[in-house]
Amino acid sequence: MKRRSRDEIAARVARDIPEGTYVNLGIGLPTLIGNHLPKDRDIFLHSENGILGLGPAPAKGAEDEDLINAGKQPVTLLTGGAYFHHGDSFAMMRGGHLDICVLGAFQVSAEGDLANWHTGEPDAIPAVGGAMDLAIGARQVFIMMEHVTKAGEPKIVARCTYPLTAMHCVDRIYTDLAVIDVTDRGLKVVEMVDGMQLDELQRLTGAPLALKGER
Amino acid sequence: MIDKTFQSFEAAVADIADGATILIGGFGNAGMPTELIDALITHSARDLTIVNNNAGNADAGLAALLKTKRVRKILCSFPRQTDSWVFDGLYRAGEIELELVPQGNLACRIEAAGAGLGAIFTPTGYGTLLAKGKETRRINGRDYVLEMPIHGDYAFIRAERGDRWGNLVYRKAARNFGPIMARAANCTIAQVREIVPLGALDPEVIVTPGIFVQRVVQARKERP
Numbered sequence: 001m002k003r004r005s006r007d008e009i010a011a012r013v014a015r016d017i018p019e020g021t022y023v024n025l026g027i028g029l030p031t032l033i034g035n036h037l038p039k040d041r042d043i044f045l046h047s048e049n050g051i052l053g054l055g056p057a058p059a060k061g062a063e064d065e066d067l068i069n070a071g072k073q074p075v076t077l078l079t080g081g082a083y084f085h086h087g088d089s090f091a092m093m094r095g096g097h098l099d100i101c102v103l104g105a106f107q108v109s110a111e112g113d114l115a116n117w118h119t120g121e122p123d124a125i126p127a128v129g130g131a132m133d134l135a136i137g138a139r140q141v142f143i144m145m146e147h148v149t150k151a152g153e154p155k156i157v158a159r160c161t162y163p164l165t166a167m168h169c170v171d172r173i174y175t176d177l178a179v180i181d182v183t184d185r186g187l188k189v190v191e192m193v194d195g196m197q198l199d200e201l202q203r204l205t206g207a208p209l210a211l212k213g214e215r
Numbered sequence: 216m217i218d219k220t221f222q223s224f225e226a227a228v229a230d231i232a233d234g235a236t237i238l239i240g241g242f243g244n245a246g247m248p249t250e251l252i253d254a255l256i257t258h259s260a261r262d263l264t265i266v267n268n269n270a271g272n273a274d275a276g277l278a279a280l281l282k283t284k285r286v287r288k289i290l291c292s293f294p295r296q297t298d299s300w301v302f303d304g305l306y307r308a309g310e311i312e313l314e315l316v317p318q319g320n321l322a323c324r325i326e327a328a329g330a331g332l333g334a335i336f337t338p339t340g341y342g343t344l345l346a347k348g349k350e351t352r353r354i355n356g357r358d359y360v361l362e363m364p365i366h367g368d369y370a371f372i373r374a375e376r377g378d379r380w381g382n383l384v385y386r387k388a389a390r391n392f393g394p395i396m397a398r399a400a401n402c403t404i405a406q407v408r409e410i411v412p413l414g415a416l417d418p419e420v421i422v423t424p425g426i427f428v429q430r431v432v433q434a435r436k437e438r439p
Contacts, residue, residue: 066389090319127295133319
């Protein structure tokens with residue numbers, strides 16, 4: 001069985017992002033997807049802090065402290081890009097104008113609940129940023145994550161035990177082992193990596209799976 | 216003749232009283248009005264409530280203000296960062312109150328204050344810890360949480376250029392919270408890189424019209 005590397009998961013998500021879509025790539029793992037979007041496709045990357053048409057990282061020495069992404073890393077603006085204030089930026093999410101967002105996750109439930117902002121531990125300092133707005137706002141919410149935790153626990157679960165980011169918001173999950181749709185009739189496996197079998201994937205997943213197209 | 220420009224940051228913040236709520240623009244360091252914050256540190260006002268997306272980075276600017284322990288409460292969306300050690304220490308010691316607000320709710324609560332709305336129903340946060348105890352309502356089949364406006368006694372914002380009537384334009388992603396905070400405070404103070412003569416800003420591209428700005432101060436390091 002061949003697990004997907006982080007870059008391979010990113011490349012797989014990139015395949016599902018059509019030309020002309022407005023997309024927000026969350027902080028962390030999803031940022032990698034930007035490296036895999038085909039250059040010949042016009043895809044509009046959005047950043048919470050007021051940018052549409054986000055370009056790649058600048059050359060060393062060409063960084064501009066007024067031009068950063070949501071992760072506060074230096075970025076560039078593509079020709080045709082635009083700047084706007086935070087009110088407009090979050091109206092783009094909340095108002096349903098953003099086609100896709102890709103977020104990382106601690107846990108996703110069988111019903112598409114998402115937990116990705118807070119471990120809930122008493123000494124943890126909570127930070128939420130734009131995660132809740134993206135999760136409820138984007139028309140499609142994709143999750144990109146490892147299938148299990150470092151300790152081997154499933155991250156796809158019947159019910160999230162971490163504090164929720166939003167309820168019933170996730171549409172599709174991309175992991176190092178599979179691509180899974182969240183549907184009204186449960187989790188449907190769209191594809192698995194070579195050598196993976198459904199019963200093995202099920203053992204690593206905390207909620208019932210079915211192959212896509214089967215009941 | 217109306218001239219909203221001030222000669223010094225100290226003069227621009229001199230009337231800030233104890234207990235004031237101050238909206239501070241900036242996202243990380245982009246758009247952070249650091250010279251206004253430094254003037255506030257020199258000033259003696261205490262028991263402040265600060266609204267910013269973050270809770271300070273490293274030891275300068277907002278972090279330095281927090282370090283004075285004159286901030287009672289902070290409203291922000293993302294306090295925890297790799298270099299937020301000043302806030303982290305105060306929070307763990309129980310020396311600062313935190314109201315964690317999703318970033319979009321922070322924006323629309325500030326917008327509500329500036330637009331004179333009594334409150335807003337937002338879908339963000341519904342069913343989460345951050346909506347606990349708040350009024351909710353289902354409207355057209357979707358669930359919303361009632362959130363209150365965030366109004367400032369003062370707003371500190373950074374813009375690229377301004378004129379003596381307070382018209383402002385910004386630079387790149389340093390715009391972020393500036394335009395919405397300018398509308399939500401009784402007294403908005405803009406730190407600008409350059410003060411230009413009236414008429415030098417193209418009226419078609421003015422982002423914040425002067426009605427929302429009471430004081431304009433040119434950043435020191437840019438002065439000849």
